[in-house]
Amino acid sequence: MSLNNYLEKKVCVMTADGRTLVGTLFSADNQTNLVLQNAVERVIREPEDAEPSQEAPLGLFIVRGDNVCLVGLVDEALDDSIDWTQVKGAPIGGVKHS
Numbered sequence: 001m002s003l004n005n006y007l008e009k010k011v012c013v014m015t016a017d018g019r020t021l022v023g024t025l026f027s028a029d030n031q032t033n034l035v036l037q038n039a040v041e042r043v044i045r046e047p048e049d050a051e052p053s054q055e056a057p058l059g060l061f062i063v064r065g066d067n068v069c070l071v072g073l074v075d076e077a078l079d080d081s082i083d084w085t086q087v088k089g090a091p092i093g094g095v096k097h098s
Helices: 076-080
Strands: 010-015 020-028 034-043 054-063 068-073
Antiparallel strands (some): 010 020, 010 068
């Protein structure tokens, strides 16, 4: 499947090592290598962690295709209405290779 319909749109990328990245998809190739503009990493803390969740700015960011698990469009109105520092949850975890 081509990601051409997602170009210049805000996307969420889940990586094989369990990270959640959000940014504007600038470029993608046939190996799913991605270039994100204005990228942030959402670091969601566990419910028992007193530290707030955070969005770490990354700027222009390249994600290697072999590390991409999921790419999805972001509902920008909904996304902008969420205070991500207040969001808590269990870690997704990474992909294990045998």
